[in-house]
Amino acid sequence: MRSSVIDAAHRTPDVAPGNAGQNGPHVNRPHNQMPRLPDTSLPGIPARSRCAPIEGWMPLILLGIALYCVVASVVTAQWVSYSNLLFWSPLVGLLLGLVVAKVRHLPQSMLHVAACLIGYWFAVWLTCYVGFHVPWTHLLGTMKASFTSGFASAGLPDNTLVFFFYLSFLCFFLGYFGCWLVYHAHLPWLVALVYSAILLVNLNYVQQDAAYLVVLLAAALVLLIARVHIVTQLVQWVHDGLYTDQVWRSAMTWRCMRVACVLAFVVVIACMVLPVPAQPESGKQIWDRMNTVVNTIADGHLSLQDPRSLLGGSQTSANFFGDQLPIVGKVSLPSGEVLTYSSTSAAPSYLEGFTYNHFDGHTWTTTLTARNESSYLANTTIPADVARSHANTLKTTVNVVRAPQGSKNYIFAPDQPIRFTVPTTVYNDGTSGAWVQQVPLQSKERYQVTSLEPVHNTQSLQAVPLPEYDGTPSLWKADANFIQLAQFYLQTPRDLSPAVARTMHQWTNGAHDAYSALKLLETHLSDPRAFIYSLDNAPVPNNVDAVDWLLQTRTGYCTYYATAMAIMARQLGIPTRVVNGFSQGMFDQQRHAWSVQGGDAHSWVQAYLPSIGWVDFDPTPGYPANAMPVAQSSTSGSTHNVGQVLPGKTQLRKQSPTPTPTQKFNQGNQAAQHHSAGIATNWVLWTALGGLLVVIALLVLIGGLMYRGRNFSTQGSLVTQKFLQVCYLAGLTGLGPKSWQTPYEYGEMLSRHVPQQTRSLWRLTEMFVRERWAAPHQVPRYEEVEAVEKFWPSLQHALLWRRWHKR
Numbered sequence: 001m002r003s004s005v006i007d008a009a010h011r012t013p014d015v016a017p018g019n020a021g022q023n024g025p026h027v028n029r030p031h032n033q034m035p036r037l038p039d040t041s042l043p044g045i046p047a048r049s050r051c052a053p054i055e056g057w058m059p060l061i062l063l064g065i066a067l068y069c070v071v072a073s074v075v076t077a078q079w080v081s082y083s084n085l086l087f088w089s090p091l092v093g094l095l096l097g098l099v100v101a102k103v104r105h106l107p108q109s110m111l112h113v114a115a116c117l118i119g120y121w122f123a124v125w126l127t128c129y130v131g132f133h134v135p136w137t138h139l140l141g142t143m144k145a146s147f148t149s150g151f152a153s154a155g156l157p158d159n160t161l162v163f164f165f166y167l168s169f170l171c172f173f174l175g176y177f178g179c180w181l182v183y184h185a186h187l188p189w190l191v192a193l194v195y196s197a198i199l200l201v202n203l204n205y206v207q208q209d210a211a212y213l214v215v216l217l218a219a220a221l222v223l224l225i226a227r228v229h230i231v232t233q234l235v236q237w238v239h240d241g242l243y244t245d246q247v248w249r250s251a252m253t254w255r256c257m258r259v260a261c262v263l264a265f266v267v268v269i270a271c272m273v274l275p276v277p278a279q280p281e282s283g284k285q286i287w288d289r290m291n292t293v294v295n296t297i298a299d300g301h302l303s304l305q306d307p308r309s310l311l312g313g314s315q316t317s318a319n320f321f322g323d324q325l326p327i328v329g330k331v332s333l334p335s336g337e338v339l340t341y342s343s344t345s346a347a348p349s350y351l352e353g354f355t356y357n358h359f360d361g362h363t364w365t366t367t368l369t370a371r372n373e374s375s376y377l378a379n380t381t382i383p384a385d386v387a388r389s390h391a392n393t394l395k396t397t398v399n400v401v402r403a404p405q406g407s408k409n410y411i412f413a414p415d416q417p418i419r420f421t422v423p424t425t426v427y428n429d430g431t432s433g434a435w436v437q438q439v440p441l442q443s444k445e446r447y448q449v450t451s452l453e454p455v456h457n458t459q460s461l462q463a464v465p466l467p468e469y470d471g472t473p474s475l476w477k478a479d480a481n482f483i484q485l486a487q488f489y490l491q492t493p494r495d496l497s498p499a500v501a502r503t504m505h506q507w508t509n510g511a512h513d514a515y516s517a518l519k520l521l522e523t524h525l526s527d528p529r530a531f532i533y534s535l536d537n538a539p540v541p542n543n544v545d546a547v548d549w550l551l552q553t554r555t556g557y558c559t560y561y562a563t564a565m566a567i568m569a570r571q572l573g574i575p576t577r578v579v580n581g582f583s584q585g586m587f588d589q590q591r592h593a594w595s596v597q598g599g600d601a602h603s604w605v606q607a608y609l610p611s612i613g614w615v616d617f618d619p620t621p622g623y624p625a626n627a628m629p630v631a632q633s634s635t636s637g638s639t640h641n642v643g644q645v646l647p648g649k650t651q652l653r654k655q656s657p658t659p660t661p662t663q664k665f666n667q668g669n670q671a672a673q674h675h676s677a678g679i680a681t682n683w684v685l686w687t688a689l690g691g692l693l694v695v696i697a698l699l700v701l702i703g704g705l706m707y708r709g710r711n712f713s714t715q716g717s718l719v720t721q722k723f724l725q726v727c728y729l730a731g732l733t734g735l736g737p738k739s740w741q742t743p744y745e746y747g748e749m750l751s752r753h754v755p756q757q758t759r760s761l762w763r764l765t766e767m768f769v770r771e772r773w774a775a776p777h778q779v780p781r782y783e784e785v786e787a788v789e790k791f792w793p794s795l796q797h798a799l800l801w802r803r804w805h806k807r
Helices: 058-076 083-102 108-132 136-149 157-185 188-203 211-240 246-273 276-298 458-462 482-488 498-507 514-525 546-553 558-571 661-708 718-731 743-753 755-773 782-806
Strands: 337-343 351-356 363-365 373-376 391-400 417-420 424-428 432-437 446-456 576-582 586-588 593-597 601-609 613-617 639-645 649-655
Touching: 058 083, 058 157, 058 188, 058 211, 083 108, 083 157, 108 136, 108 157, 136 157, 157 188, 188 211, 211 246, 417 432, 446 458, 446 613, 458 514, 498 514, 498 546, 498 558, 514 558, 514 601, 514 613, 546 558, 558 576, 558 601, 718 743, 718 755, 718 782, 743 755, 755 782
Parallel strands: none
Antiparallel strands: 337 391, 337 593, 351 432, 351 576, 373 424, 391 446, 417 446, 424 432, 446 639, 576 601, 586 593, 601 613, 639 649
């Protein structure tokens, strides 16, 4: 048996054969003393395979299973429309991550930038041309508006376009990042942490049983970690000089994988036993408590006598469905699904149950008592607050899954309910303020409610002046409910901080009508750049009112923000009240209904405008902004009727006269201009995509060439580096080393093809053999290594010239 050139590149024996220090091309070498290294390929990969990575394809398959579990959770959560298209992005990310992970001779930072650009433009293409069919310039403009002016200025409802782009790029990056970590950094446990965290976050918003995703993810990640670990360990053993045959390595690999399968089975059983749906809520509570710690320390309210104050441990949770609502650090909400609803309107609705109108600085209560009760039989019409000439009748069916526990049997319905199919008690002081079922709500109970969906136009809303600008005769005093409103819905705390009024005047500066002032208050409070939503906060000090505390800490849950807006609006003379109920929930495609969870319990604001009635506003950050009509210019002969669905959803119904021939001509010109702009945009987009395809092809080509030469990559000392570079450059011209050749045989073969470099080739070969196999006192000396640096340029030039000449 002899030692081949390829074997020598992967090992360093301790003892070498004799006569290793002789020089010259005619050295007699006892080759039979150099045993050849057995096949060093990894289990399951052929010895001469060039297409498979050293880790094999199994980690890629396991990684793909785990990744698509995460993407499936994103799709099942139904964040955006066309969510099934998100399955395309991970595949591109996996393939690109594998290529980048195996390119060794290009800077990884440069490759990461190129990969991110490719993923960015793929997400743009997927969003604009596959999903929403809009020009890519529209997406970029929407993104710019989102970052500069906030999401409210985006062109699509709820900024769906930008969010879909974000999710598509996120799915791409998860595939790219995971593949690179597995095949380059060999850190599968980090992939497991990232994927698990994202899966749990998304499962918190999934309205159906998706526990199978947790089971598949856990099993795939356990096997992935085991497979990558054993492969990495085998490679390390080979590099350390432990040489075994293929049979032993295969047995070792499959033995470890069998143990991993048993461990995966145990993990799967644990995943099926644990209450998976409850885990994300627990995780959210942990982050909320960390936020509480930061706020408590930052505000200087840490008490050494009571260490529990650091976590808000001494405060009690507020009952969200009680007769009074104290504003404390945290609130108790129901868990799980509470109810589902469907309606004749395509848009969702907030479901209100009861209101508060009196605030003492820390607690909301209501002045509605038993003397304000009015009982109504099933299907009996309840008087409307205000006679509305423009209103749509909305019918909603509510299915109770788990009735919330409150001080009364509150029944929930969209704004302005006028009829229930169950006996109902209404608390009314001129306008309805609470709706109670005469018997307790039961699980699986079903009722229907008819309500009036208000239809307003912008001009009528902005026609109501602020009370301080009200003329004569007074519009406010002429309203039938003015006396009750002035008595019960304009009250403010006696010890309210002057800072609240200063902030209110600063935010509403320049507004002369009530609706514009209310929108300004709502916009400032709901700005996520200025305020943070949190369910677990530092307790409100007894000597500070809750509104001033919110302006100081900039964090709180929905009741904080509803309180601030209601009190500031009252300082302007606008009657307001705080409404408790549920936000719109999420749509369940399987049941074709909106599902409302306990975490959807919500507080928002209703402001009363004369002859219009109660108008809804939602100032809480992170919740959809109340999409009441915005100011629009109107032309003569046309009317703009705007229908409101409770906060966040508005339907625009425009009724315009038949267009004249001139208008038709102008519309045709505009359409032609948009078509031409679309064609120009297509050329730009396809040019950019063509450039990206060229970049991808170059990266694949470079990766293939670099991967082909991985066995001859530069490593070890200068002599070893130069010798392996000779092998690589010669291999590009078809003169690579054969598995049966010793270094001397290979050097002699190269000398016949490059005769002018015979002496340089032999000196380099001889030093390489001495460095690998000779005794320590016979390794190349410093002056010999310096000589290699001197003759290397000419040797490299000769090999490169031969490659060029052959082409």
